[in-house]
Amino acid sequence: MKSFKCILSLITFTLIFLSGWAQNGNNISVTDRSSVSIDMSSLIAAGIHSEKIVDNTQWLNYSLDVNPAEPLSSVSVSIASGTVPNGIDLYIQAGYYKGSGRGKMGRPTGKIRIDNVPKVLINDIGKSFTGNGKHQGHQLVLSMIITDFSLLQPGDYTIYILYTLKQ
Numbered sequence: 114m115k116s117f118k119c120i121l122s123l124i125t126f127t128l129i130f131l132s133g134w135a136q137n138g139n140n141i142s143v144t145d146r147s148s149v150s151i152d153m154s155s156l157i158a159a160g161i162h163s164e165k166i167v168d169n170t171q172w173l174n175y176s177l178d179v180n181p182a183e184p185l186s187s188v189s190v191s192i193a194s195g196t197v198p199n200g201i202d203l204y205i206q207a208g209y210y211k212g213s214g215r216g217k218m219g220r221p222t223g224k225i226r227i228d229n230v231p232k233v234l235i236n237d238i239g240k241s242f243t244g245n246g247k248h249q250g251h252q253l254v255l256s257m258i259i260t261d262f263s264l265l266q267p268g269d270y271t272i273y274i275l276y277t278l279k280q
Contacts, residue, residue: 139179141188141278144172144247164204167255173207173235174250175278176242177216186238186280188219189231193275200264203227203272204256207234212249216241221251227274234276 177186190205197203205227210218217239225232235251243250255274259265 139175139177139278139280141173141175141276142245143253143276144174145170164256164258167203167257169252169254170247171253171255172247172250173253173276174243174245175219175238177238177240177278177280179240179280181217181240183280185217185236186219186278187233187236188238189277189279190225190227190234191231191275191277192227192229193273195270195272197228197272198265198268198270200259200261202258202260204258205234205274206254206256208252208254210243210251212244214242214244214249218243219251224256231275231277238278 173188175188179186188207203226204224206224207221209221217237218241219235219238221235222233225234
């Protein structure tokens with residue numbers, strides 16, 4: 114019986130952000146917007162279907178200067194460009210607000226599967242300022258699950274993740 118060895122050498126997730134400007138003073142940012150590289154060979158060799166944390170070093174910061182009588186805002190997430198490789202699902206989850214900011218901070222919606230359709234990551238944001246940098250705002254946890262090993266193809270993949278502040 115022949116045995117075949119398939120190694121997916123590297124999957125690269127590159128994070129970017131977009132500011133959704135509703136009024137002056139409203140902005141969104143992600144700390145340490147650098148590439149995240151994953152060597153998939155050990156997962157593939159072991160045949161592991163469990164979830165793997167890809168990155169948990171990013172923090173989402175925002176400020177929103179709106180009239181408290183206006184509707185609440187949200188942050189959505191989607192893939193701006195690139196494609197998640199076949200056989201893999203990519204997920205993101207925002208943690209609850211931490212830091213020394215002020216105002217009506219948003220509420221995380223839970224773990225969501227990232228694709229090309231924007232999904233609300235944080236909702237119910239009112240007039241607020243999370244602070245800037247790490248340990249201010251909402252910690253982001255990016256994870257992946259290999260759903261079908263037979264669909265995996267060797268190669269390097271770049272995925273741009275888009276965060277949008279909507280009012």
